[in-house]
Amino acid sequence: MRVSRWEPNARGRLEQAALELFAEQGFADTTVPQITARAGLTTRTFFRHFSDKREVLFSYEEQLPGVIATLMSEAPAHLTAMEVMDRGLGTTVASRFEGQREYLMKRQAVVLSDASLRERELRKLSILSAAIHAGFLERGLSDLDATIAAQVGVTVFDVAVTRWLAQDSGRALPELFHETLEAVRNLTSAASAAPQAPATAPS
């Protein structure tokens, strides 16, 4: 066997092959050897890059927490939490995702087709949330505010990406991100919340 130790863009080829096979024949019915055969690579190469076939779909997101941490620590100190998210997270999302829309649309269809992938996707969002939470603690927010800001950030991230993938109007991701963030603001500030009322309990 001649297995060259350096396979040009092995990771990308494996991701592409896996996604094609998942889409064609289903996630559950696809095996690692099928993926490597399609990519023209060995299973050994596969396992140098991924722990299992599921992780192929979550590969690029592993870098996001580190990217987020850097962006948040570099954002000017005077920015509000919402501004940090709008610039930092919006920019991160945009720069990472723009140009990958076709790939991400296919990926999303596969993730939605399988319960274990949907659970893994939720865990990805909670990992993102933890990264944003840590970043806001570093910026001096209270634990409560950092927790809330992180959840709002992840929600806006998730909703904006979903809208971006679903639309056919060609609007840019940062624009959708900004608009979604504004929708959160409008919704939560629509009126003063009810005072701690003697609530009319449903009988």
Added chain:
Amino acid sequence: MRVSRWEPNARGRLEQAALELFAEQGFADTTVPQITARAGLTTRTFFRHFSDKREVLFSYEEQLPGVIATLMSEAPAHLTAMEVMDRGLGTTVASRFEGQREYLMKRQAVVLSDASLRERELRKLSILSAAIHAGFLERGLSDLDATIAAQVGVTVFDVAVTRWLAQDSGRALPELFHETLEAVRNLTSAASAAPQAPATAPS
């Protein structure tokens, strides 16, 4: 074997026995026969109530989506989304959870101890979110606003319950819920978001 078909409070006894065993010897090392032995019931009774040992910990929450749907449809039409959450969800949470704090504290420790339980807990939150989303669509919100409101509601629910379980000040859950909702409002309205700026991209 004499197995009476009617076991008084079998469900509650199984939940209590399971939680004790999970806490004592770990979730992974606990079997269904151990749970039923502790509860003085048969495995057949167990499987009449639960599909597996994991679901014992998520039992009471299965009713929440239905409760939420009812409360949301009954809330007066003039209430804002935030008010519906504060009264409806705050009230729901309070009435269901008050009085179960000891149980829920133990349950939380078990859930946090096991990766598969943490994933299941995330799924629970996404089921809750779907219920709130549906309720807001019924109330005439746009899909975007309903999605955001649902995520905010679930976040506040999760954060308020976590704070309630962690505190030792004895504050009531509805109060913590209201305060958390206010924190969301303050955080998101702190300043106008940055305009779609010529962002100074990190080099």
